[in-house]
Amino acid sequence: MVDLKDRGTVKVIDGRFQFKGKFHYIYPNTPIRDESGELNGVTNPRDMTYVHMYGGEAPFFDSLRDGKLLGTRCDNPDCEHTGTVHVPFKIHCPDCLKRNTIFDITEIAKKTATVHTFMVTERTGAFNTLEKPIRFINIEFEGVSTILMGYLPVGEPKIGMRVLPIFQSKNPTFTILDLAWVPEGTPESELPEGFTFN
Amino acid sequence: MITFSERQLKIPKMSKPVYLVTGGMSKFGRAIPEKRTEELVIDAFNEAAEFIGKTSAELKKYIHSCYYGHFADHFGDQLLGEAVIHDRLGLDPLGNIGIKTGGATGGSTIWEAFKAVASGYSDCVLAMGWERMDEVPTDEGNHLISCAADKDWETPLGHIYTGYYAVMAQKYWQVFGKSEDSFRETMANIAVKNRGYARMNPHAHGAMDITVEDVINSPVVAYPLRALDCCLMSVGAAGVILADEKTAYELTDNPLLLYNAAASHTLRVADRRNMEIPLLPNESPDQYKDLGERFPGGDRYPGFTGFLAARMAAYYAYRMAGITDPNEDLDLVELHDAFTISDIQSYEDIGIRPYGEGRTYVESGDCYHTNPHTGKPGKLPANLSGGLIGCMHAVGATGIMQTIEVAQHIWGRWAEMHEDQRKWDTFGRKKPSDWTDLQVKGAKRGLAISHAGVGSHVTATILIHPDHQLERRF
Numbered sequence: 001m002v003d004l005k006d007r008g009t010v011k012v013i014d015g016r017f018q019f020k021g022k023f024h025y026i027y028p029n030t031p032i033r034d035e036s037g038e039l040n041g042v043t044n045p046r047d048m049t050y051v052h053m054y055g056g057e058a059p060f061f062d063s064l065r066d067g068k069l070l071g072t073r074c075d076n077p078d079c080e081h082t083g084t085v086h087v088p089f090k091i092h093c094p095d096c097l098k099r100n101t102i103f104d105i106t107e108i109a110k111k112t113a114t115v116h117t118f119m120v121t122e123r124t125g126a127f128n129t130l131e132k133p134i135r136f137i138n139i140e141f142e143g144v145s146t147i148l149m150g151y152l153p154v155g156e157p158k159i160g161m162r163v164l165p166i167f168q169s170k171n172p173t174f175t176i177l178d179l180a181w182v183p184e185g186t187p188e189s190e191l192p193e194g195f196t197f198n
Numbered sequence: 199m200i201t202f203s204e205r206q207l208k209i210p211k212m213s214k215p216v217y218l219v220t221g222g223m224s225k226f227g228r229a230i231p232e233k234r235t236e237e238l239v240i241d242a243f244n245e246a247a248e249f250i251g252k253t254s255a256e257l258k259k260y261i262h263s264c265y266y267g268h269f270a271d272h273f274g275d276q277l278l279g280e281a282v283i284h285d286r287l288g289l290d291p292l293g294n295i296g297i298k299t300g301g302a303t304g305g306s307t308i309w310e311a312f313k314a315v316a317s318g319y320s321d322c323v324l325a326m327g328w329e330r331m332d333e334v335p336t337d338e339g340n341h342l343i344s345c346a347a348d349k350d351w352e353t354p355l356g357h358i359y360t361g362y363y364a365v366m367a368q369k370y371w372q373v374f375g376k377s378e379d380s381f382r383e384t385m386a387n388i389a390v391k392n393r394g395y396a397r398m399n400p401h402a403h404g405a406m407d408i409t410v411e412d413v414i415n416s417p418v419v420a421y422p423l424r425a426l427d428c429c430l431m432s433v434g435a436a437g438v439i440l441a442d443e444k445t446a447y448e449l450t451d452n453p454l455l456l457y458n459a460a461a462s463h464t465l466r467v468a469d470r471r472n473m474e475i476p477l478l479p480n481e482s483p484d485q486y487k488d489l490g491e492r493f494p495g496g497d498r499y500p501g502f503t504g505f506l507a508a509r510m511a512a513y514y515a516y517r518m519a520g521i522t523d524p525n526e527d528l529d530l531v532e533l534h535d536a537f538t539i540s541d542i543q544s545y546e547d548i549g550i551r552p553y554g555e556g557r558t559y560v561e562s563g564d565c566y567h568t569n570p571h572t573g574k575p576g577k578l579p580a581n582l583s584g585g586l587i588g589c590m591h592a593v594g595a596t597g598i599m600q601t602i603e604v605a606q607h608i609w610g611r612w613a614e615m616h617e618d619q620r621k622w623d624t625f626g627r628k629k630p631s632d633w634t635d636l637q638v639k640g641a642k643r644g645l646a647i648s649h650a651g652v653g654s655h656v657t658a659t660i661l662i663h664p665d666h667q668l669e670r671r672f
């Protein structure tokens with residue numbers, strides 16, 4: 001068994017990465033043979049940890065634990081589509097490539113979030129941490145040009161259904177999984193562990 | 199972008215015409231543990247050489263640059279895999295490049311090869327694609343495929359690509375399919391058709407003799423998609439040789455004119471903003487005015503129901519090749535049937551049917567080799583190879599396999615390449631006792647659509663017999 005207490009962590013100090021702990025674990029490989037005993041190949045075990053930077057999207061992922069949903073808007077008066085609001089968060093306007101303005105759309109989401117489409121599946125890939133079945137919903141907001149993908153841990157999705165954002169404020173993962181959605185009218189007591197409305 | 203400039207909408211121009219000389223493919227399978235990838239690639243190359251009566255060594259002497267389609271490096275834990283293949287094909291010191299555009303990799307590889315010939319850079323090129331998806335457990339494979347979605351905003355949600363696709367299927371199913379049992383049956387009929395055609399194809403690994411009920415009763419993947427609505431996950435290789443006119447006729451008496459155009463749309467469906475529907479030559483500006491009235495919820499374009507990249511690939515390619523109406527000007531098509539429902543969606547994107555009416559292509563019987571209602575030849579047969587559902591989806595090879603399949607019909611050599619008992623024996627597959635020749639009689643022009651992810655990249659490859667060129671008015 002891998003001892004997780006040594007698992008690698010990273011800090012940024014003075015503009016450089018500071019790595020601490022173990023980032024990969026080495027296991028012996030094994031031969032692969034067919035039923036007649038002939039060698040077909042070998043296994044190549046790889047257990048490693050990637051390091052990933054959020055860059056200009058970091059405020060979005062850091063605000064979820066505070067119950068805040070951030071979007072961005074192009075405020076360039078010379079842009080062909082000035083005023084366009086992006087959720088998912090876009091750092092730059094895809095039309096004029098000027099830096100977008102970050103703003104809080106939590107209230108807009110609470111008042112207008114509606115299911116555009118959805119799907120339910122029992123199937124997941126390796127590394128999935130969501131409970132099955134998974135219910136994806138794609139969410140429309142008033143005044144927003146895009147349709148955000150998220151998940152619905154409570155209730156059954158329906159096109160046109162009103163939903164409210166909930167936030168993993170207690171044990172945040174600092175990933176998109178800190179944001180989930182529940183049907184309007186869901187009591188606080190039914191939210192998944194660690195999630196709150198604010 | 200949601201508006202396009204005149205310059206961006208320019209119909210692509212070539213400095214010289216480009217010809218398809220030959221093509222070949224390997225066996226396709228869910229797993230091929232007895233072979234390395236290079237062996238599959240060499241099988242495909244050898245078949246291409248043999249097809250025009252050349253030895254592989256002779257054919258290699260004509261090649262000037264090489265284009266390699268292989269999508270998922272991380273499946274094989276091998277970077278620069280293209281260099282391994284290039285070396286094993288013995289094509290050093292020729293320039294070569296790897297091309298990766300997800301499910302459209304095969305089509306994109308032809309796009310790059312096409313431009314190299316069209317520009318005059320090379321007289322003759324190799325476009326070879328392959329994929330190997332059998333070397334990890336299925337759940338890790340699903341994770342790796344889900345990395346082709348946005349890693350911050352989508353992949354953590356289940357690590358399951360099918361899910362990101364299924365939300366689009368759901369929307370189309372409810373808005374344009376109106377959740378009708380009859381629409382569900384039409385979807386199932388595509389799976390029955392393509393798996394049935396795959397029975398006649400020795401390369402195919404998804405051949406099945408099934409009914410609509412079998413599809414509708416197969417396990418749910420993500421409602422309304424069921425297991426038999428979904429494409430295969432495959433191993434295999436396919437390659438083509440493209441050349442300019444002079445070189446093409448040195449290699450064969452019967453090369454085909456080839457046109458290819460590519461287009462794109464956002465990686466995340468989430469980012470798709472509303473826009474006007476770009477029109478194909480067989481559509482009129484007012485025909486979609488009441489789309490939202492006829493199909494409530496269907497007024498958002500492309501929304502979650504249309505593939506802008508497919509529409510724009512057709513937009514460019516039809517005009518390059520002189521196609522006014524795909525139903526009249528084409529004799530067969532190979533479409534990217536990743537899922538039965540996305541097959542229906544693509545009929546609309548490429549103008550075989552207007553938006554909202556894709557299902558009638560199947561229901562009319564037009565998409566069959568033999569129309570089941572009339573017993574006469576189908577108007578525009580689709581996916582006689584078995585497609586991605588019945589033949590294979592060895593990602594980097596898929597768009598190339600489709601192109602070869604279309605070409606074999608135009609060459610009138612489909613039966614020769616699919617009937618031969620030796621091929622069935624070599625691939626370890628049993629030829630069905632009711633094997634049927636699916637040759638489209640008198641085929642002169644065809645189309646292959648190669649499509650990535652939730653619609654991020656699409657290419658349209660058009661093949662035309664040189665004696666049956668269309669007037670290019672655009």
Ligand SMILES: [Zn+2]
Nearest residue numbers: 074079093096
């Ligand atoms: Zn802008």
